Amino acid sequence: MRVAEFDREFVLRQAMLAFMQFGYAKTSMQKLTQVTLLHPGSLYAAFGNKKGIFLAAIEQYQTDRNEQFTALFCPTQPVLPNLRCYIDSIVSECITGDAMKVCLLTKSISEVEGQDAQINEVLSANLNAYENALTQQFSRAKSQNEIQNVRSAQQLARFFAMSLYGLRTYALTNRDADALALLADDIFNAIK
Amino acid sequence: MRVAEFDREFVLRQAMLAFMQFGYAKTSMQKLTQVTLLHPGSLYAAFGNKKGIFLAAIEQYQTDRNEQFTALFCPTQPVLPNLRCYIDSIVSECITGDAMKVCLLTKSISEVEGQDAQINEVLSANLNAYENALTQQFSRAKSQNEIQNVRSAQQLARFFAMSLYGLRTYALTNRDADALALLADDIFNAIK
DNA sequence: CCTTATCTTGAATGTACACTCAAGATAAGG
DNA sequence: CCTTATCTTGAGTGTACATTCAAGATAAGG
Structure with missing residues (x-):
């Protein structure tokens, strides 16, 4: 009879940034309450526990990244210039030094690998999906003769x-x- | 009037393996006492605190890696076959799935980046030293005409x-x- | 073999953490 | 406008952590 007041996307993006900056272990619930502007009770009611917040933040991260990805790799444009833009944008992120300089997926898998089966599965699945999205692009680049590389699209x-x-x-x-x-x-x- | 009973190298290698497997935050002092077979008091007397153990373990890691590196990259042999062996050995480590599948330096910098200035410095210095050691090898490979690449040895x-x-x-x-x-x-x- | 400096032991301490819960607040339905 | 279901609040709880320390053990020096 009463609707949640907080903005779920805002909360998850704030949590996401905290996890990217401090890592899973060092992002305390207290820090999460601070950055999300929510109290422990609300966070636990909405996401169950810290792991639930983490998994939801990963989902949000992947959603955001997919949007960027599909926006950049427009199917009517050639692939190679888009790939070049994509690399350059990552270099920019690395230089600025804010939280986005890391990839939440790889930073997390590096930290928690072998510690929690569910987290491992989610991270692996998302990284595989990323690889598949890239494979599609390389496949298109090859079919459009943008790339004359003998290696398979998957390998590239x-x-x-x-x-x-x-x-x-x-x-x-x-x-x-x-x-x-x-x-x-x-x-x-090396991929041309 | 009494000499320490424990084997410092053994202790640090055990700690090193724990840090590689669990990461810095998730390697508790209790876990360190278990794997080193030492009691808290001895560990604190020898290394000051957890961070001290970590830094000493990194030092041991680098010492061990340097030994391997100089053993493999013997200056009387051509560089490229050694590089190939080196990559293959890393692939092997990745497949076996034990603690050595990760690099303590990169795993640690990924986890604790921006959290402790001293740890950051030590990790950066060691990674730079690694890059310099590789540069030397590529430099030699170029001077011996093993590599006709236009890129500089440092870039390679x-x-x-x-x-x-x-x-x-x-x-x-x-x-x-x-x-x-x-x-x-x-x-x-890509480096040939 | 006794002294003494140093190491070893492991229980104890304070702190920070993830998580809970009961009371209070507030929006939708009647 | 009253009821009721749901959300919000934040103090409270138990646990796990890094660290300490005083007592006990042991090796070297005389």
Whole structure:
């Protein structure tokens, strides 16, 4: 007879940013109440427990990323320039140094791998979906003769995803714009 | 008038393995007492606090890795075959699924980045040293005409290091031996 | 073999955490 | 406007944590 007052998307994006910045273990419920502007009772009523907030935040993260992805990789445009834009946007995120410099999925799987089966499954599924989305793009690039590479679209997607994971990790200790730009060039050249 | 009874290297390697498996936050002092077979008092007397144990474990990790590295990259042998062996050994570590499948340095920097200045510095310094060691190898490979790549030795080293960071991350959700072998091939081809 | 400095032991301490719950507030239905 | 279901509030609870410390054990020096 009464509707929830808080904005679910706002709450989950705030939680998402906290998890990206501090990691799962170091994001306390107190910190979550602060950034979401919700009290413990409301958070527990809405999401069950800390793990529930985390899984919901991951879902929100993936939703947001999918939107960006489909917006950037418009099917009427050639793939390669879009891929280039995509890499450059990631380099930008790495340089600015805010929470988005990390990928919530890879940061989380690196932290909690082997600790919770459910979290592992969700993260794996999302990372696989990401790889599949990239495979589709490489497949289209090949069919449009944008890429004359002998490697399969899946293989190119895997290499590309792997490289981006590495790029974000590398950027954690070297935020030099030129160095990251050169690495981005290398990645781009390696998938052409 | 009495000498310490425990084997410092054993203790630090056990701690190192725990930190690699569980991460910094989830490796409790209780767990450290279990794996090191030492009581809290001894650990605190020897290393000050948990952070001290962590930093000492990182030092041990780097010492061990340097030994392996200099053993593998013998200066009388050509570089490229050694690099190939090196990648393959990392792929093996990723597949076996034990603690060594992760790099303590990158896993730690991913978890605690921005949380403790001292830990950040130590991890950054060690990762830089790793990049420099790789640069030396690529430099030698170029001077011996093993590599006709136009990119600088430093650039090749950065790309190689980045790729390995990515490979280890990728392997966390896809431990398929064939997939990892193909990615290893791609990395090797991209630096030749 | 006795002294003494140092190590070892593990129970105890204070703190921070995830989580609960009962009381209070508020919106929809009649 | 009153009822009632649901949300909000925040103090409270039990647990797990990092850390301490005083008592006991043990090796080296004289």
